Amino acid sequence: MNDFVEYYLQKLRQLDHEDAFFSLVEADHSIVPQLIEAYMRETDWDVRATIIEVIWQHRLPTSLDFLADALRDEHPKIWKAALDGIVTIGGKAGKRIFEKERERLLGNPDRTGVRLQWIEKAIEQLNNAALD
Numbered sequence: 001m002n003d004f005v006e007y008y009l010q011k012l013r014q015l016d017h018e019d020a021f022f023s024l025v026e027a028d029h030s031i032v033p034q035l036i037e038a039y040m041r042e043t044d045w046d047v048r049a050t051i052i053e054v055i056w057q058h059r060l061p062t063s064l065d066f067l068a069d070a071l072r073d074e075h076p077k078i079w080k081a082a083l084d085g086i087v088t089i090g091g092k093a094g095k096r097i098f099e100k101e102r103e104r105l106l107g108n109p110d111r112t113g114v115r116l117q118w119i120e121k122a123i124e125q126l127n128n129a130a131l132d
Contacts, residue, residue, distance in 0.1 A: 001038060005024070008023050008024050013044065029058050035054055036063075045077050049078055052067070053081050055067070056081075056089060059088065059089055061091065061093065067097070068086070068100075071086065071097065071101055079115065080118070083122055086098065090129055098122050102116065
């Protein structure tokens with residue numbers, strides 16, 4: 001991982017959120033794979049959720065597979081951050097991710113509830129965006 005990414009991730013951990021967040025968002029898209037790598041190693045839920053947001057702020061369709069994996073995480077901060085990113089990037093691929101997640105949740109009735117409602121709302125948002 002390059003020094004630039006590590007420096008700003010450390011600032012995130014030290015709660016210097018705003019500077020770190022915007023520096024990473026405004027950086028070249030080439031840092032996204034490094035951020036995904038950092039996410040996998042990170043243990044702090046807040047930092048992990050922020051890394052997800054930085055990744056989706058780059059709005060790269062190639063990030064959708066990563067976001068789909070994060071969407072399946074059980075921690076609400078993580079799956080909600082991933083959901084926001086998938087809605088933002090959108091498109092047919094985003095809708096397919098949500099439909100697949102809805103099927104997964106419906107296959108396990110103990111895990112539906114609020115999460116399923118969020119997924120349904122996200123599908124609705126992408127459907128409405130397609131009509132615009």
